[in-house]
Amino acid sequence: MRDKRMSLDDVVGELRSGMTIGIGGWGSRRKPMALVRAILRSDITDLTVVGYGGPDLGLLCSAGKVRKAYYGFVSLDSPPFYDPWFSKARTEGTLVAREMDEGMLKCGLEAAAARLPFLPIRAGLGSAVFDFWDGELRTVTSPYPGPDGAAETLTAMPALNLDAALVHLNLGDKHGNAAYQGVDPYMDDLFCLAAQRRYLSVERVVDTEELVKSVPPQSLIINRMMVDGVVEAPNGAHFTLAGDDYARDEKFQRHYVESAKTPEAWQQFVEKYLAVSEDEYQAAVREFAAQQESAR
Amino acid sequence: MTATATDITRAEICAVACAEIFSGAGEIMASPMSPMTTLGARLAKLTTEPDLLLSDGEALFFADTPPIGGKAPTEGWIPFRKVFDVVASGRRHVVMGANQIDRYGNQNLSAFGPPQQPTRQMFGVRGAPGNTINHPTSYWISRHTKRVFVNEVDIVSGIGYDKVDPANPAFRFHHLHRVVTNLGVFDFEGPDHTLRARSLHPGVSADEVAENTSFDIAGLAEAGQTRTPTAEELRLIREVLDPKKIRESEVPA
Numbered sequence: 001m002r003d004k005r006m007s008l009d010d011v012v013g014e015l016r017s018g019m020t021i022g023i024g025g026w027g028s029r030r031k032p033m034a035l036v037r038a039i040l041r042s043d044i045t046d047l048t049v050v051g052y053g054g055p056d057l058g059l060l061c062s063a064g065k066v067r068k069a070y071y072g073f074v075s076l077d078s079p080p081f082y083d084p085w086f087s088k089a090r091t092e093g094t095l096v097a098r099e100m101d102e103g104m105l106k107c108g109l110e111a112a113a114a115r116l117p118f119l120p121i122r123a124g125l126g127s128a129v130f131d132f133w134d135g136e137l138r139t140v141t142s143p144y145p146g147p148d149g150a151a152e153t154l155t156a157m158p159a160l161n162l163d164a165a166l167v168h169l170n171l172g173d174k175h176g177n178a179a180y181q182g183v184d185p186y187m188d189d190l191f192c193l194a195a196q197r198r199y200l201s202v203e204r205v206v207d208t209e210e211l212v213k214s215v216p217p218q219s220l221i222i223n224r225m226m227v228d229g230v231v232e233a234p235n236g237a238h239f240t241l242a243g244d245d246y247a248r249d250e251k252f253q254r255h256y257v258e259s260a261k262t263p264e265a266w267q268q269f270v271e272k273y274l275a276v277s278e279d280e281y282q283a284a285v286r287e288f289a290a291q292q293e294s295a296r
Numbered sequence: 297m298t299a300t301a302t303d304i305t306r307a308e309i310c311a312v313a314c315a316e317i318f319s320g321a322g323e324i325m326a327s328p329m330s331p332m333t334t335l336g337a338r339l340a341k342l343t344t345e346p347d348l349l350l351s352d353g354e355a356l357f358f359a360d361t362p363p364i365g366g367k368a369p370t371e372g373w374i375p376f377r378k379v380f381d382v383v384a385s386g387r388r389h390v391v392m393g394a395n396q397i398d399r400y401g402n403q404n405l406s407a408f409g410p411p412q413q414p415t416r417q418m419f420g421v422r423g424a425p426g427n428t429i430n431h432p433t434s435y436w437i438s439r440h441t442k443r444v445f446v447n448e449v450d451i452v453s454g455i456g457y458d459k460v461d462p463a464n465p466a467f468r469f470h471h472l473h474r475v476v477t478n479l480g481v482f483d484f485e486g487p488d489h490t491l492r493a494r495s496l497h498p499g500v501s502a503d504e505v506a507e508n509t510s511f512d513i514a515g516l517a518e519a520g521q522t523r524t525p526t527a528e529e530l531r532l533i534r535e536v537l538d539p540k541k542i543r544e545s546e547v548p549a
Binding site for chain 2: 026053071072073074075081082086087090091092093096097099100101102103104106121122123124125126127128129131132146148150151152153154183184185186187
């Protein structure tokens with residue numbers, strides 16, 4: 001069986017400007033942040049991003065890499081909740097927003113996973129979601145009328161077909177079998193099923209035998225058919241939470257938000273945390289935590 | 297501590313009004329989205345609505361009813377993707393907040409200004425479109441002002457009664473149940489499903505509500521007074537569910 005292990009930069013080497021990229025996780029929860037940081041180090045740009053947005057989308061916006069975004073929400077999940085870089089991109093009108101109900105995003109990924117052009121869903125009807133889509137979103141009328149003879153007209157959620165998916169899980173093998181450890185799988189399997197190229201980062205790469213012994217079968221949400229590349233990236237979801245492995249780094253997330261407030265502060269943040277390798281990022285984050293601790 | 301009726305706070309009135317949102321709800325998932333509405337839902341579960349399902353806000357159903365911020369034994373699993381199944385099933389009553397709400401119940405929590413270049417970005421529409429078209433939805437507004445109760449919302453996240461197409465049965469599950477604010481309790485049983493006052497909290501005048509609302513509210517002059525908590529409700533609020541008075545972070549005493 002193929003050994004799919006890659007480096008973060010190998011993955012980014014397979015991505016191209018202009019791609020539609022789905023990013024797993026949810027808000028500030030188990031986001032493939034190391035892969036996002038690797039994109040920031042590259043010259044890849046003009047991306048269409050699909051996901052339940054958090055600081056992943058924020059960081060990509062900070063570097064002007066997002067042309068269009070399909071999202072159900074964007075949230076940091078803790079105060080101040082609203083991502084500063086996404087907010088800036090929106091208020092400056094620099095990205096095209098395809099905002100939708102959270103359930104519509106799941107529905108669109110399921111349509112893509114099943115190679116269907118659309119799936120009907122009730123959500124979206126009557127709301128401003130249609131205003132956000134500039135004619136890209138249509139309705140569909142049921143061929144089966146109800147008992148009173150009237151047929152339902154529903155939102156025809158189009159398939160959210162992805163050129164690439166980026167997800168981060170807790171545990172995986174070198175072939176692309178992988179599991180989440182914690183309370184929620186989020187939609188990471190759907191992102192992989194909806195994509196042409198699928199890249200998985202994990203906290204730890206282990207033997208297949210150890211993987212299946214470590215988790216209940218129901219947690220093995222990713223199989224080999226769903227993955228093209230596996231990256232070992234310990235702490236790779238930082239500063240978002242990662243199930244049983246670690247909680248959100250709330251202090252660092254607040255530092256991210258504060259740093260976005262002035263160009264000078266952001267330049268310092270970029271130099272220390274973003275214009276560096278992943279190893280240097282992790283070292284700088286440990287230093288930040290130690291400073292926070294000693295300042296108490 | 298003995299609870300007395302003489303020193304009942306506005307926050308305690310609000311907690312009971314939030315609990316009454318769930319009166320008669322039965323065996324459904326209650327999804328409160330703020331501390332006050334969480335207090336209300338838990339109070340309902342401990343009094344008249346024992347069959348409600350309450351989650352920890354992340355992925356587990358509570359078997360018992362813990363205090364705000366507390367832990368409890370669990371009875372089931374409700375990760376985010378399963379919440380969407382519950383939404384589509386209709387067996388849920390959500391209480392959302394709102395940055396704006398209009399007389400027909402259109403709600404905005406997405407952004408202010410035009411969709412493609414807002415003046416202020418909030419969350420995006422989140423689950424509001426799916427919630428409002430699938431199952432009972434109520435709103436909790438901790439500060440009732442003209443900036444919230446507007447003539448027209450900027451972005452329709454939660455859909456109001458004037459968005460319902462009566463010829464399309466896909467809209468048949470839409471139901472906005474209550475709006476509870478720091479000033480009173482409201483529903484959409486005014487003419488053409490417009491906002492109507494059910495009761496004003498003790499000490500709140502019709503003028504005060506009118507001055508803080510951009511449009512006319514039906515039944516405002518006739519609205520009675522919101523009921524005060526029973527001794528048992530006060531005990532549960534003060535001693536069991538919210539001994540740290542987190543409720544006062546939303547509605548000051």
